[in-house]
Amino acid sequence: MITTPIAHRATAVAARAADLSKEYGQGETRVIALDHVTVNFHQGEYTAIMGPSGSGKSTLMHCVAGLDTFSGGSVRIGDTELGSLKDKQLTRLRRDKIGFIFQAFNLLPTLTALENITLPMDIAGRRPDKKWLREVIDMVGLSDRLGHRPAQLSGGQQLGVPPGP
Ligand SMILES: Nc1ncnc2c1ncn2[C@@H]1O[C@H](COP(=O)(O)OP(=O)(O)OP(=O)(O)O)[C@@H](O)[C@H]1O
Ligand SMILES: [Mg+2]
Numbered sequence: 001m002i003t004t005p006i007a008h009r010a011t012a013v014a015a016r017a018a019d020l021s022k023e024y025g026q027g028e029t030r031v032i033a034l035d036h037v038t039v040n041f042h043q044g045e046y047t048a049i050m051g052p053s054g055s056g057k058s059t060l061m062h063c064v065a066g067l068d069t070f071s072g073g074s075v076r077i078g079d080t081e082l083g084s085l086k087d088k089q090l091t092r093l094r095r096d097k098i099g100f101i102f103q104a105f106n107l108l109p110t111l112t113a114l115e116n117i118t119l120p121m122d123i124a125g126r127r128p129d130k131k132w133l134r135e136v137i138d139m140v141g142l143s144d145r146l147g148h149r150p151a152q153l154s155g156g157q158q159l160g161v162p163p164g165p
Contacts, residue, residue: 019073
């Protein structure tokens with residue numbers, strides 16, 4: 001797996017993995033998926049993680065986003081060390097600070113497009129800002145598809161990819 005070397009940059013570090021290790025299984029089925037990985041993700045930048053199949057990209061993403069536990073090292077999002085958080089605090093941090101687009105969409109098939117969009121906020125018991133909601137929906141070109149279920153949307157629409165010109 002290739003990760004960018006740590007160099008001094010002008011922007012702050014939004015997320016950081018330090019000496020991060022992750023093992024799956026035990027004994028003969030033990031796999032070292034991450035072997036002391038250190039990487040900084042800077043604010044306002046795109047970072048691409050590249051590497052062969054099985055090299056640990058998804059594992060790294062899951063650990064840095066607080067979606068999975070790790071075996072050694074540390075992960076920080078902003079000023080928060082994930083290792084120090086209890087389950088509830090971790091849930092809150094994921095809800096408020098992290099957006100994650102999975103390769104498999106994880107849309108709920110029985111909910112409409114609109115209900116899928118607002119689901120995390122519904123679970124959190126919050127109401128989305130109507131103006132912002134409309135803006136985001138327009139941005140990804142879904143305004144005339146809000147009552148449709150995921151199976152009635154194209155692959156790009158399910159992903160939330162903005163339509164072309
Ligand atoms: N739940 C799991 N249990 C056991 N081993 C796992 C598990 N998930 C991943 N692995 C193993 O950990 C290693 C890293 O897997 P990971 O999914 O992070 O790779 P990847 O770089 O995302 O690969 P791909 O490009 O194919 O998506 C692989 O050897 C994989 O078989
Ligand atoms: Mg993967």
